[in-house]
Amino acid sequence: MDTINSFKGYGKVDELEQQAFRKKTRKRLIIISISAVLLIGLIVGVVAGTVIHSKNKSGSDDVPTSPAAAIVAVCSMTQYPDSCYSSLGSSESTDPERIFLFSLTVIKNSLRKVSTFTDEYANKTDTQLVKEALNICATVLDDAADTLEDCISSMQNGGNNLIANGSRIDDLKTWLSTVITDQETCFDALYESNASFMEDIKLLMKNSTEYASNSLAIISKLQSLLGTFKIPFHRRRLLGAAEESIFPAWVSAGDRRLLQQNNPKPNVTVAKDGSGDVTTLNAAVARIPKKSKTRFVIYVKAGIYLENVVLDKSYTNVMMYGDGKDVSIISGSKNFVDGTPTFSTATVGVAGKGFMARDIGFKNTAGPSKHQAVAFRSGSDQSVFYRCKFDAFQDTLYPHSNRQFYRQCDIIGTVDFIFGNSAVVLQNCSIFPRQPNPKQFVTITAQGKVDPNQNTGISIQRCTMSPFDNLTAQTYLGRPWKAYATTVVMQTNIGGFLNPLGWARWVQNSDPPKTIFYAEYQNTGPGASTRDRVKWAGYKPSLTPSEANKYNVQSFIQGSSWLPATSVAFDST
Template structure:
C-alpha cells in the first residue's frame, strides 16, 4: 500500500465519525462506513474470528467480565477492599457523610480510576455522576448494606429521565456492592432507581429496587453481573447495548389494574447495535405476585431483546410478550428472541405469533447477544482490526 494511502486513513476515519454523537460507538452504520473506507484503501478485513489469549498482557482472563474491562479495573472488581480516594460514612468516620459531597471532588475527565468507598448505611440522596467524570468507581459493603435511596417520580413532577436515585453518565463508571432504590411506589408511576448512559459501565453485585422503570439502561455499552433487579412495568428499559448476566430479576406486585413487563427496549434505527440481553439469569417473583407478567413489550419500532440460557419461573404468561398499546400489534421490525431457557415459564408453544417474535433462535443468532458480540464486538474496529470469538459457553 502506498504511504500516502496510509496517511489518508486516519483523516477518512475522522471524517466518518466527526458528526456522530459522543459515545455513539453502538452505531453499526458508522462501523460499516469505516469498514468501507478501510477496504477502499485495501486494508485487509479478515472475517476469521480470533480467540482472546487468556493470558493477554500477563493477566489471567476472568470470563465473568467483558474483555474491555482493563486490568486495573478487573483487580478493583475482585479485590475485597480496594484502596479508596475518598471514604463516605454516615457516622462521620469517613471523609464525608454524603456521597454527593464526595462526588464534588472528583476530577473531571480523569484518565485513571477514582475510587469512592461508601460504608454501610442508608443514604437519602440522589447522586449524579456527570458526563465529565470519567473512570469513577463507587463501592460499598454489600448490595443490601450500602443503600442509596431516593423517591423522585413522574407524578410529583420529575421527568423519568431525571428521576434516577443514581445517574451515571461519565464513561467507564463502575458500581460494586451497592444498592440503589426508589421508594416512590407504584402509585407514583415512573420512578427510576438507576439510569446509566455511561459507556463501558459495569455494575457488579448491585441491587436495583423500585416499581415502574427501575433500571434505565439509557445508552452505550453496559454490563451487569450478579445483580438483583425488582420492578413492575417496563422495569429494565432503554436503548443501551446491555448484557445482564447471572442476575436475579424479580417482578413484583404492581398497582391495581396493572400488569408487569420485565423489559421495554427502545431501538429506533435498525443500524444501531443495541439491545437488551438477559443471559443466565433467574426470573422469579419478588413477593406474592398475582399480576400477569410478560418478558417485555416493544417501546419503539425496532425493539430488540434476547432471553437466553436463563431460568424463567411460572410467573411469565405463556404468550411471553405483549403489545405497547393494547389492541395494536407491533411492527414486524421488532426482534424478540429466546434461546435455551429453562423453567416452567420457558415453554414456547404458546408464544404470541408475531413476525418479530423468535422463540427458538439458532446458536448463531444467539451469539449476537453475548458479551463479546453485543457490548464489545466493535472494539476491534478503531484498534487492531480484529473481532473476538463469540461464545455461549
C-alpha cells in the same frame, strides 16, 4: 387507569398518537421538502450522470473514481440518501474513511446550530415540566456533541489503520448509536412533557438526526463499502487473553482486582456516622477530579443515604463500592407524578466512561402510584455493575446508552423495569417482578432501539426470573418501546408466573412492527415453554447457536478488550 393506558411512560407514546402527530408534521414537511427537492434532484442527477458516464467508459464493475461517484456509493448504504447526498457532496474525496470523517463534522456542525434552542424555548413556556424537559435536551445534546468529538479524535489519531482496527470500529458504532439515542432522549422528554412546540423541535433537529443515522450506516457498512471501492479488508481484533474471566475483555486487570478484592483502598470514604471522610455521596462526588484517566474509588459504609446523585460525562473512571447490596443503600423518591421528567428521577445517574459499582444498593421508594421513578440510570460506556441491587417499581433500571455489563445483580420492579437503549448484557442476575397497582400488568423490559444500524439491545443470559412478592398480575418478558426494539432472553430460568404469550404489545390489538427482534434461547423453568408465545413477525421462539452467540458478552459488548480490565467475572459464551 387500566392496561396499556396506565403505562404511558417515558417517551412511550402509543402508535395511534404518533400517527396523529405525523399527520400534523407532514404538512409542514411537505412545504419544506418541495423547496429542497429540486436542489437535491439536481445534485443526484449530476452525481448519477457522473457514475453512468464512468461506467459507460470503463464497465459496470469499475471502482468509483470521482468524488461524486464515491458519494453515490456511500450514500446508497444509508437510511436517508437525499440528506446524505446534500450534506456530503462537498467532501471532495473518494476514500470512504475520509468521507466518513467528513460526515462526523457535518453532524457536529448541525448539532451546534440547533444547540441554542433550549434557552430560546425555555423563555416561551411557563410550564415547569417543559422547562425541565428542555434542560434534559441541553444535557443530552451536549453529551452528543462531546461524543462526536470522541469519534473525530479517534479517526484523526488513528492514522490509516481504521480498516484493520476492529476495536476502533466497535467504538465508533457504539458512540454514534449513543448520539442517536441522546437526540431521541430529548424528543422523549419533550413528548413526556406535552411540549406544545414539539413539531418545531423535530423539524429543527431533522438534519442532525438524519446525519447521525447516515454516519452510523456508513461505519456499519464499511466492509461492503470497501468491497465496492476494491480496498482489501482484513479486520483485526485484539481479543486479549481474558476469556476465562468473569468480566468482559475490556475490564483491565487492575479494575478486576478492585472488583474482586475484599477492601480496595478508597480515595474517599462515605459514612453517615462521621467515621469516614464525608457523610454524603454528593460530598464525595465533589472530590472527584474531572476527566480522570486513573481510577477514583469511593467506599460507601453501611447505611441508607437519602440523596440524589448525578455524575455527568466529565466524571470518568469512578468506582463506588459498599458493604453489601442490602446494607449500603442510596435511596431517593423523585418521580414523574410529582413533576420530575423520567430521565431526572434517577436516584443515581452516571454518564462518564468507565463507571463501576460493587456491593451497593440503589433504590427509588416513590411506589407504583407515582409511575416512572428510576433507581439507577447509566449512560457510562464500558460500565460494570457487580453484586448490586436496583430496587423500585416502574422504570427501575435505565441502561440508557453505550456498553454496559451487569453480573450477579438483583433487579426489582413492575412496569418496563429494565428499559433503555444501551448495548447491555445482564448475566447471572436475579430478576424479580413485583405486584403492581390493581389493573396493571408487569413488563420486565422495554427496549428503545430506533435505527437498524444501532448496535444496541438487551441481552439477559443465565439469569433467574422469580416473583419478588405475591405476584398475581399478568407478567411478560417485555414489550417493544421503539420500532427496532431488540431483546434476547437466553439460558435463563423463568418461573411459572409468566403469561404464556411471553411478550406484550405496546398498543392493544396491534402487533408491533416487523423490524423488532425479540428472541428466546435455551431457557428453562415452568415459564420457559414457547409453545403458546406471540406470533409476531419480529419474534423468534428459538435461535440457532450461531444466532444466539451474537448476543453473548464476547460478540455483543466486549468488542476487543475492555471488560477483562475490570476483573468482574463473565461467561464469554
